[in-house]
Amino acid sequence: MSLDLAKKILNVLVEIGIKHVILIGGDNETILKIFPILNELYEGRVVLEPRLPLCVFPKDFLKKLISEGQIQNMCHVQNRSGIVFDNDGYILPCNSMVEVKMGKIGKDFSNGKELLALLNSDDIRSGYVEMLKYPSEECTFCNLNDYCRGGCIVNWTVLDPEICHRIVEE
Ligand code: SF4
Ligand code: SF4
Numbered sequence: 001m002s003l004d005l006a007k008k009i010l011n012v013l014v015e016i017g018i019k020h021v022i023l024i025g026g027d028n029e030t031i032l033k034i035f036p037i038l039n040e041l042y043e044g045r046v047v048l049e050p051r052l053p054l055c056v057f058p059k060d061f062l063k064k065l066i067s068e069g070q071i072q073n074m075c076h077v078q079n080r081s082g083i084v085f086d087n088d089g090y091i092l093p094c095n096s097m098v099e100v101k102m103g104k105i106g107k108d109f110s111n112g113k114e115l116l117a118l119l120n121s122d123d124i125r126s127g128y129v130e131m132l133k134y135p136s137e138e139c140t141f142c143n144l145n146d147y148c149r150g151g152c153i154v155n156w157t158v159l160d161p162e163i164c165h166r167i168v169e170e
Helices: 003-015 028-041 060-068 111-121 120-131 153-157
Strands: 089-093
Touching: 003 028
Parallel strands: none
Antiparallel strands: none
């Protein structure tokens, strides 16, 4: 979508009082272009959830987002706050990991207590530890690792960890 078309759509949405807009997809260049437009239209009430390695953005841009509380890069997998059920009753870490079946209702658990026991089992805990490893050693030394953790884990099936570079305070 061109920037002009996006502007037209956003203006129409603002006019009818739409309060939440979700932008799906978009690389860092697109986000950098569209964020100021959104921010102006919505008078700073915009939170960016890029799910990308944050070091793909300029440092000043990140600094401003963080100081204004306008960035959220962690997901329920990274902070272990949610799971997904697929159509067959299997639990998955997220809906993009359809092959990562952690257990099935009626087979591996039948009630809430058993589900919690399963999620806290050594196997699943170590699976998460493995999955949540930083994509690069650079992240270990990065000041933003608490905000970022490398972004969406699924990205690393296609992205090269070589793109990670630590962000440090000057
Ligand atoms: S070095 Fe790692 S933690 Fe830091 S911004 Fe890049 S991807 Fe995120
Ligand atoms: S791992 Fe990626 S796809 Fe899965 S919930 Fe997190 S951000 Fe979304």
